[in-house]
Amino acid sequence: MTSRFSPLSEIKTPQRQLGASDRLDCWFQEQAFRAHFNLRGDPQNSDFLQAVKEQLGFDLPLVPNTVSVAGRWRGCWLAPDEWLLLGPGRSEPFETLVGDLSAMHHSLVDLSGGQTVIRIGGPAWRDVLGSACTLDLHPRVFEAGHCAQTVLTHSNVLMIHAHDDARGEALDIVVRRSFADDLLRWLIDAATEVGFELHRPRT
Amino acid sequence: MLQIDCPWCGPRDQDEFQCGGEAHIVRPADPEALSDVQWADYLFNRANTKGAHAEQWCHSGGCRRWFNVVRDTVSYQIADVYLVGDSPPKENP
Numbered sequence: 001m002t003s004r005f006s007p008l009s010e011i012k013t014p015q016r017q018l019g020a021s022d023r024l025d026c027w028f029q030e031q032a033f034r035a036h037f038n039l040r041g042d043p044q045n046s047d048f049l050q051a052v053k054e055q056l057g058f059d060l061p062l063v064p065n066t067v068s069v070a071g072r073w074r075g076c077w078l079a080p081d082e083w084l085l086l087g088p089g090r091s092e093p094f095e096t097l098v099g100d101l102s103a104m105h106h107s108l109v110d111l112s113g114g115q116t117v118i119r120i121g122g123p124a125w126r127d128v129l130g131s132a133c134t135l136d137l138h139p140r141v142f143e144a145g146h147c148a149q150t151v152l153t154h155s156n157v158l159m160i161h162a163h164d165d166a167r168g169e170a171l172d173i174v175v176r177r178s179f180a181d182d183l184l185r186w187l188i189d190a191a192t193e194v195g196f197e198l199h200r201p202r203t
Numbered sequence: 204m205l206q207i208d209c210p211w212c213g214p215r216d217q218d219e220f221q222c223g224g225e226a227h228i229v230r231p232a233d234p235e236a237l238s239d240v241q242w243a244d245y246l247f248n249r250a251n252t253k254g255a256h257a258e259q260w261c262h263s264g265g266c267r268r269w270f271n272v273v274r275d276t277v278s279y280q281i282a283d284v285y286l287v288g289d290s291p292p293k294e295n296p
Contacts, residue, residue: 064211064266079266080211134216149212151219151264 006032007116007180011188025124025194028184029164031117031172035094037085038078041106048104055097056085067147067160076147076160076174084158084174086117116180119162120187121170124194129171131190133159153186155179207272208284212265219264225249226257226271227291252276257291 008030041048043062052060057070061077068075073087073094087094090110101108120128126137132153136142147160158174175183188196205217231237231245250256256276261269273283273291283292 065213079268082266149265150215156264 004033006030007177008032008118008184011181011184026120026122026128026191026196027167028187028191029119029121030184031119034112034117035085035087035089036111036115036174037087037094038109038111039075039083039085039106040081040108041101041104043081045104048101048106051097051100051104055093055100056087065146065148067145069145074160076158078149078158084111086160086174113177115174115176118173118175118180118184118187119164119170120173121164121167124191125169125171127194128187128191128196129159131193132186135159153183155183157183205279205281207260207262207281209262209265209268210270210284210286211268212262215262215265219262221261221263223259223261223269226259255282259287 039052039060043049043060049060052058052075056073056075058068058073058075060075060083061068064077064080066077073085076084076086078084098108126139129137129152133150135148135150142148142161144161144163147158149156149158151157152159152173152175155175156179160172160174162170162172164170173183206214207217207220208214209220228245228249231241234242237245253276255273257271257273259269260272261267269287271285271287271289271291272281273285274281285291
């Protein structure tokens with residue numbers, strides 16, 4: 001297998017935590033090498049919805065800006081007939097889904113190499129995002145199960161409310177590969193305001 | 204900056220949208236039968252409305268869907284937002 005490079009390898013972040021050394025008001029972590037699939041299909045077609053539910057375990061979200069989760073797979077609403085499937089990789093049950101869908105009208109495109117996920121968390125993540133994003137991210141409005149597509153510092157992104165197993169509430173920012181470096185540097189710069197420092201992980 | 208109410212995603216900044224010009228321009232059913240003047244009129248001539256103007260917008264920074272907006276060209280106030288294929292509201296053009 002050929003080696004894979006994270007688009008953020010320049011900032012030495014992949015899979016490593018970056019944060020202020022003492023108080024972690026804000027931290028970043030790349031969720032590298034996830035499987036990203038763009039799925040399009042007819043939301044009126046119950047067979048189509050059922051095929052996804054059977055294999056991935058969730059109902060495709062039909063309400064705008066919402067997310068369905070089951071196990072390690074997430075389905076994010078992108079448009080009335082378009083979703084982003086985010087998961088661990090091309091394994092079962094995903095391969096079965098590809099087979100099940102082949103008989104119906106749909107489009108399934110592998111975007112895994114073209115985009116990445118930056119996870120941002122810590123008590124101050126909303127303040128950091130607030131310096132670039134005009135959407136209302138207040139927990140009253142933007143909470144678990146919500147996502148939103150927007151333009152963040154000139155990059156088109158999908159923001160997904162997430163839960164980090166180790167550190168609690170977080171936000172996943174899905175961004176095109178070539179914009180990832182610029183976006184992360186911008187966010188790191190914004191995060192210095194809340195005490196964030198870029199440092200090498202302790203060895 | 205305008206705030207536009209995307210029929211799918213909700214209210215967003217104008218930054219996220221692209222304007223596609225006047226709405227409800229129907230492509231001639233039989234373009235071959237048109238004179239050059241009629242064809243040029245279809246391609247290039249647009250109403251220069253003062254007041255309520257129906258136009259197409261695309262939420263390119265979000266759901267990437269086209270929809271129609273009735274915007275007042277004097278006050279920039281957006282009176283209505285409706286889906287492609289729907290008729291414009293009665294009180295507007």
